[in-house]
Amino acid sequence: MTTESNRVQMVETGNPALDTILEGGLTSGRVYLVEGDPGTGKTTLALQFLLEGAKNGQTGLYVTLSETKEELEAVAASHGWSMQEIEVYELVDSSELVDSNASQYSMFEPSEVELSKTIRGVLEHVEQSKPTRVAFDSLSEMRLLAQSPLRYRRQILALKHFFTGRNCTVLMLDDNTAQDADQQLQSIAHGVIRLEHMMGDYGGERRRLRVIKHRGQKFQGGYHDFQLLTGGLNLFPRKGQPQPIENANFPLILSGNESLDHLVGGGLSPGTSTLLLGPAGVGKSSTAMLYAISAASRGEKAVFFIFDETREVLLERAASLNMPLQKYLESGNILIHQLDPGELLPGEFACQIREAIQPSEDGRRVSVVVIDSLNGYMNAMPHEHFLIVQMHEILKTLAKQKILTFLVVAQHGMLGHMATPVDASYLADAVILFRYFEATGELRQAISVVKKRTGSHERTIREFQMRDGVIRVGSPLDEFQGILSGTPTFTGKTSKLLGKEHE
Known part of the structure; x- marks a missing residue:
């Protein structure tokens, strides 16, 4: 298939x-260089290119100097492809390889005779078959013959002028088997595509x-x-190509918890x-889940990307807080x-995010995305x-x-000075800080909003509690000290604490 772009005819790569x-x-009628170490996927990319042409009724030719037709067919079969509509021209004659006399030349250098024969064979075959797409594999053999x-x-x-x-x-x-990087090919080709692979300190190759x-x-x-998977x-x-939403006024997104909404x-x-920041287990993920459940209850969509826990654990935690996560799943x-x-x-x-936020067929749009957590995401990055x-x-x-995006970051440590593995606070429009504190011999949680770019927010510190299947946000703790130091203490009246009216 071809498309017109700026009066230049383009061909799809497959x-x-x-x-x-x-x-x-790719611009039609041009010569392109695809370079990469062995095993990076060059042959697979070339086969996809030729198969796309065959699908659109174009003639394809695969010229091979190093592999046999059977080997290429095996590669195609491993991806579930058939090469019946692609012609393979082998420049390696097995009978000549085993015949020692066939490779002896008395008046000329063997490389001169073999290179001339190779080029002549390609040109003659192209003249006969008149292909629309050609894959030439590989130039390293020609480099050795040229010397x-x-x-x-x-x-x-x-070759370029011939085509x-x-x-x-x-x-x-x-x-890329040449000892030095060959820049000459890049200058000759109309376009250059490079494939690379590398090994990290942990995990599979990239x-x-x-x-x-x-x-x-x-x-x-x-x-x-x-x-490099089965199928190409x-x-x-x-x-990506997501189109921005223009001239749309959406209301503020609520959590469904009146006290929490008032706090923000x-x-x-x-x-x-919004960055949810605090030590492990303090309630960051549960707060993000609260917003996701609220959005789902309004007929909107929410998407979780979880690194640190399994789907089953997330469902179990939601059930313990009486959140109908399974229902909306x-x-x-x-x-x-x-x-x-x-x-x-990383890419x-x-x-995955771009694909997940596409509107569904029934018109429901995603309004909340939760990335839990940036700690796990950072481990997937090389630097x-x-x-x-x-x-x-x-x-x-x-x-x-x-x-609305929630970024969950777990700080290192539980009390005292807590280090943040990655500083994403300047990227976030709002930062909600969670802390543990001690009161009446009991470990409790506190919540506060330390930053919000879009509008005002409450600057008090409130108690945050997850108990008996309910998330509660208490009244302001006006006698709370030490929240920013990482060791907050409560010196006020215990009657202001959540749960004391029941005990």
Whole structure:
């Protein structure tokens, strides 16, 4: 299939995510370089490219210098593909490899004869079959035959000029086996796509794709994570295409708890982010769940991305607080995505969020997203400074969709000085702080709002309690001291504490 963009004919690559990165696909009739170490997915990408052409009635040719037709068919079969509509031209003749006399030349250097024969064979076959799409695998064999950089460059230029004007889009694969980085190919090719893979200190290997150049066309620069799975390359573009919601006035989002809503200034604004900060077990996730349940009860949708606990534990905790989480899961108003930090790719997470916030067929929109927690998300990132940059992009996307986002961060420690593993407070529009405190020989919790960009908020410290299946927010504790030091103490009357009127 071809599309018109700025009067330039484009061809789709067979990978919709790659077409998104290329902003439409590849320019038709040009030669492209696909480079990467062995095992990064170059052959798979080339097969997807040829199969897309076959699906649209275009002739495809796979020229192989190192692999046999049977090996290519096995690769295709592993992805569930058939190569019946793709012609494979093998430049390796097994009979010549085993015949020692066939490779002896008395008047010329063997490399000169073999390279000339190789190029001539390709040109003759292309003239006969007249393909629309060609994959040339791989250039490392031609580099070895050429022996000198000058001769190698001239042969690649000859191939490029041969394909020019024949309405043929060509992918040339290079496995980077040269000792030095070969920049000559990049200068010759119309576009360059690089595939990389690396191993982290823990977890599976990570692969990423980068479009180095695409002459005359816009594309998404930078690295894009991908997985090599059955069915091809599963790419995660760094930037998606969600359309912002324009000229829409949504009411403040309420928690359903009157005291909590009063504490945050009457509700939280759509399109903002709220950081829930405090030690483990103090009630951060339960507060986020309260807003999600309230949104679901209004017919809206809420999405959880959980790193630190399982789906079953989340449901059990909701049941203990009399929150009907299971009910809204069954109705589809609440979705839960359980993630593994050891296997999750950073780009994959951003793509999952973009897909999850798409409006459903019945018109229900997502109004609340909970990321629980940033501690687990940080463990999925190679370096901490990448987390802040990518989280900023994610929050910006959610803000354009008028979605209220909760970021849960567990601080290190329980009492005293507590360290924050990542400082995301400047990214958030509101910060709700949770603390433990001691009163009458009992460990209790406190809640306060220390920041809110969109409107006023109450500056008092209130008691926060999760007991008997109910979340309660008490009256202001005006004789509360030491909250910011991490060791708050209550010196007032015990009658102001929650639960004392029942005991």
